[in-house]
Amino acid sequence: xGTKRPGGVLxxxxxxxxxxxxxxxxxxxDKIQSLNYAIRNSIPAMKSxxxxxxxxxxxxxxxxFGDEVKWHIGTAVKVAxxxxxxxxxxxxxxxxxxxxxxxxxxxxxxxTDRALPPVLVLITDGQPTDDFATAYQSLMQESWxxxxxxxxxxxxxxxDSSVIEKFIGNKEIKPLVAHNSDQLVNFIKWASTAVVKAxxxxxxxxxxxxxxxxxxxxxxxxxxxSQDVVW
Amino acid sequence: MWQIVSESVKSANHPLNQxxxxxxxxxxxxxxxxxxxxxHGSKKCFRSDIGSKFAVxxxxxxxxxxxxRKTFDNLQSGFSGMSQDLAKAIHQQWLEKVTTHLERNPFTxxxxxxxxxxxxxxxxxxxxxxxxxxxxxxxxxxxxxxxGDILVVSDNAVMxxxxxxxxxxxxxxxxxxxxxxxxxxxxxxxxIIGQLPDLxxxxxxxxxxxxPDENEFQKTALDYNxxxxxxxLDLIRKxxxxxxxxxxxxxxxxxLTTILxxxxxxxxxxxxxxxxxxx
Numbered sequence: 001x002g003t004k005r006p007g008g009v010l011x012x013x014x015x016x017x018x019x020x021x022x023x024x025x026x027x028x029x030d031k032i033q034s035l036n037y038a039i040r041n042s043i044p045a046m047k048s049x050x051x052x053x054x055x056x057x058x059x060x061x062x063x064x065f066g067d068e069v070k071w072h073i074g075t076a077v078k079v080a081x082x083x084x085x086x087x088x089x090x091x092x093x094x095x096x097x098x099x100x101x102x103x104x105x106x107x108x109x110x111x112t113d114r115a116l117p118p119v120l121v122l123i124t125d126g127q128p129t130d131d132f133a134t135a136y137q138s139l140m141q142e143s144w145x146x147x148x149x150x151x152x153x154x155x156x157x158x159x160d161s162s163v164i165e166k167f168i169g170n171k172e173i174k175p176l177v178a179h180n181s182d183q184l185v186n187f188i189k190w191a192s193t194a195v196v197k198a199x200x201x202x203x204x205x206x207x208x209x210x211x212x213x214x215x216x217x218x219x220x221x222x223x224x225x226s227q228d229v230v231w
Numbered sequence: 232m233w234q235i236v237s238e239s240v241k242s243a244n245h246p247l248n249q250x251x252x253x254x255x256x257x258x259x260x261x262x263x264x265x266x267x268x269x270x271h272g273s274k275k276c277f278r279s280d281i282g283s284k285f286a287v288x289x290x291x292x293x294x295x296x297x298x299x300r301k302t303f304d305n306l307q308s309g310f311s312g313m314s315q316d317l318a319k320a321i322h323q324q325w326l327e328k329v330t331t332h333l334e335r336n337p338f339t340x341x342x343x344x345x346x347x348x349x350x351x352x353x354x355x356x357x358x359x360x361x362x363x364x365x366x367x368x369x370x371x372x373x374x375x376x377x378x379g380d381i382l383v384v385s386d387n388a389v390m391x392x393x394x395x396x397x398x399x400x401x402x403x404x405x406x407x408x409x410x411x412x413x414x415x416x417x418x419x420x421x422x423i424i425g426q427l428p429d430l431x432x433x434x435x436x437x438x439x440x441x442x443p444d445e446n447e448f449q450k451t452a453l454d455y456n457x458x459x460x461x462x463x464l465d466l467i468r469k470x471x472x473x474x475x476x477x478x479x480x481x482x483x484x485x486x487l488t489t490i491l492x493x494x495x496x497x498x499x500x501x502x503x504x505x506x507x508x509x510x
Contacts, residue, residue: 007441010477010481010482012483054484108400143398143401204276205273206358
């Protein structure tokens with residue numbers, strides 16, 4: 001047996017994946033059922049991607065905004081242990097407060113400087129009923145918010161695309177608009193697999209050149225999806 | 232007198248090791264130049280393995296020249312003004328090497344298609360960081376552009392001569408391919424008053440990113456120093472490849488390169504007394 005390796009405990013790099021979900025009253029019914037189904041359905045593939053990238057530790061959390069703004073999953077859960085508990089719809093769309101809640105967790109600490117770029121996924125069917133602009137501005141003061149891969153999925157055409165575009169903040173990444181359950185499942189699977197995979201092993205990039213993190217994001221192919229307009 | 236161990240291991244995730252390292256040790260083992268560079272390896276930086284080699288070559292050449300001329304031996308007006316000239320010279324000479332390489336090796340049709348920005352500004356494809364030190368009995372100069380780590384052990388305590396840059400997170404880094412790169416170099420000039428350090432350790436960020444925090448990473452330098460004192464250099468040389476491989480496999484998954492410069496202890500043979508340059 002060789003001499004013990006110099007140095008302390010080894011660790012792969014944390015990759016924080018955070019769902020930011022609109023659970024306002026307008027999501028009630030088919031939309032919220034589809035959302036719960038889509039996230040639950042994406043978990044096995046997300047676990048497979050994480051297994052294929054052992055140098056990243058994918059940690060999942062979830063914010064919901066509706067009746068109240070809260071951490072639906074507040075403690076970062078290793079993807080291997082991640083189980084989805086259904087969310088319920090009701091209330092307004094306090095998206096700004098959700099940004100504030102998110103900002104608190106993207107500070108250093110609790111984040112560390114060695115993390116991989118976080119993946120933040122906003123899903124909404126409407127428009128903010130509080131001051132999103134100020135909260136977003138505050139969020140973007142945090143280094144990790146600026147470096148994060150920020151994605152946005154609209155459920156139906158009533159979602160405020162300008163708000164989602166602002167959240168993404170990258171002309172190369174467009175908001176995805178899901179008009180039915182099939183599209184939503186596909187987009188959520190894309191965010192939790194293809195994007196997680198890309199974020200797991202980013203190469204070094206030149207400072208200042210990045211728009212949103214340093215993860216090359218390739219948008220999903222939607223050509224084979226059902227084009228039914230349900231929402 | 233100094234003793235040097237250096238090693239580099241490739242990430243299982245990369246087709247090429249994009250790190251480079253080089254060192255010089257004088258015949259009397261009292262003067263040392265070390266350099267480590269980390270080619271970015273992103274899609275745009277497809278020639279960064281070449282860029283990192285150029286970076287360590289340039290630093291060795293420039294520090295050697297200053298060593299010969301004793302430029303830094305008796306600084307009357309401080310180091311800060313000279314550091315700007317040094318940064319500009321390193322940047323300029325690296326750019327010249329890149330330009331010459333591009334003239335002799337134009338982009339292939341495949342390389343031309345990688346990214347329009349890179350086609351327009353081809354030096355981006357060579358992007359790399361650079362870390363280095365010039366070590367003499369009278370002073371040590373540390374230098375850093377971009378990510379990576381310089382640790383120094385003295386009296387069983389670890390310090391960073393150049394503090395970590397809090398702006399560099401999420402794998403963002405300063406780079407020699409930046410047109411203003413010279414402005415982002417950081418230096419530390421340390422006159423030797425009393426004891427020389429026990430260990431100077433340079434490493435690419437694949438090393439520190441393999442640990443959960445700074446304390447766990449800094450233990451590497453302390454452990455290397457203790458191992459050297461108790462077991463000698465041969466044991467480190469024999470095992471370092473395995474240690475670095477274990478570190479990257481169970482840690483960052485990145486290329487990992489380090490140079491360790493130990494202050495020779497009395498019972499450690501200092502091998503042949505010849506000056507040498509090693510890649």
